[in-house]
Amino acid sequence: MDSSLQSDLARLRRQYFQLVDPTALRWPDALVLKTSSVQLWLFENLFDTTNITSAPPERYRLRVLKPLISKLEKAIDDPEEDEISDDLMGALSELLSSTLPSESAFVQQKASVTYTFVSDSGTNSTSNDKSVTLLESRSVISSSGTTGLRTWEAALLLGSFLVSEQGRSIILGKNILELGAGTGMISILCAKHLGASGVVATDGDEAVVDAITVNTFLNGLDTGESSVPVRTAALRWGWPVDAPSFAEDYGMGIPDVVLGADVTYDRSVIPSLVASLREFFELNAGLQVLIAATIRNEQTFDTFQNTCRRNGFCLELVEFPPVPEEHQDGPFYPTSTPIQIWRITQLEKSKDAFAF
Incomplete structure (x- = not known):
């Protein structure tokens, strides 16, 4: 990973843990986002709650992960060459199956x-x-x-x-x-x-x-x-x-x-x-x-x-x-x-x- 990409990902991580509105997150370019190394970084640094302390609440994680998966789906032209990380898909499935508070309840918690x-x-x-x-x-x-x-x-x-x-x-x-x-x-x-x-x-x-x-x-x-x-x-x-x-x-x-x-x-x-x-x-x-x-x-x-x-x-x-x-x-x-x-x-x- 070059220093420019490392800087972009570090900024994204800071935004994520500050709970910046998902629509304001600054993602790397889609061609970079779909690479296996970046997908692995995203899972390990943002969504692997077994190894992350002070993780954002589930509703926020879902609001970030859903558009991320959508970005990845649009970026992949050839499924034979690129694919969405199983870890990211597993994290999405787990969040979708969870019972989440309403938006009004979430902002008060x-x-x-x-x-x-x-x-x-x-x-x-x-x-x-x-x-x-x-x-x-x-x-x-x-x-x-x-x-x-x-x-x-x-x-x-x-x-x-x-x-x-x-x-x-x-x-x-x-x-x-x-x-x-x-x-x-x-x-x-x-x-x-x-x-x-x-x-x-x-x-x-x-x-x-x-x-x-x-x-x-x-x-x-x-x-x-x-x-x-x-x-x-x-x-x-x-x-x-x-x-x-x-x-x-x-x-x-x-x-x-x-x-x-x-x-x-x-x-x-x-x-x-x-x-x-x-x-x-x-x-x-x-x-x-x-x-x-x-x-x-x-x-x-x-x-x-x-x-x-x-x-x-x-x-x-x-x-x-x-x-x-x-x-x-x-x-x-x-x-x-x-x-x-x-x-x-x-x-x-x-x-x-x-x-x-």
Whole structure:
């Protein structure tokens, strides 16, 4: 297999384990797809569940395998020379005979999703890729009414920035606190791959905090002396943070960096969010804050920026634009709505976070 094909297949595998919509999967050319070596690779790396951990759910596998078989059938001109792999056909037969949940039930169920952040080394090697596996719901809003049980595009852009050379220098050896952590993906990435000294993932929803604990376990961060554990805590924005008891409450020293992704979507919570930022700046005047935001409503984000400035915060746009969807190698996320990363520092003594 040449390096170009290896790169294409590695990208396909990353898309598949991220549960990218099957219609958006980028398959190799049909003439390549039908070769026995590629069919064997597809079975071993995507569909052989006896040797794959954190496999996608059955309904998703079926939605991928059926069109794959169709592509292979159309690509084979001479059955004497080429044939569809018995392993792939066997996997399809097994899925077709299974009792699968309805589509509406499927999107509410939690499933293993693996996000892979590709190396920026300029090589085709996958050895430096950084992956995080999460148990998350694929629905926009879960049955419990929260949006915190899936990973959103702003978190994926922020994660991509953090694994870059510039981003790694911000995290390495630092105490990290994440606000509105949701699935905990950013916190897990910092602890598992980026050399953070300590990590605390916080959210205001107790059920979401419990789910983060499960995800840290999936990534081996709950035990082991060689890894940095991700501590979890419920944190209501706007509530006071006490410096003397911070280590006792959160199991970590005063944070050096505060991270947040998709935390500015609701205008009504912005005063409380900025009040929490003010609390952390009072703990550490040299604190650095990175906020990634999907700009769905410009007025809402303007409110966030104005509230920050009225509290003596300096905002700087980080030059790290999203990669166009057709050029993404991992992770994969929509870019039709603007996504930005902002660095926030403190210039002067805080004022009133609740002032607009």
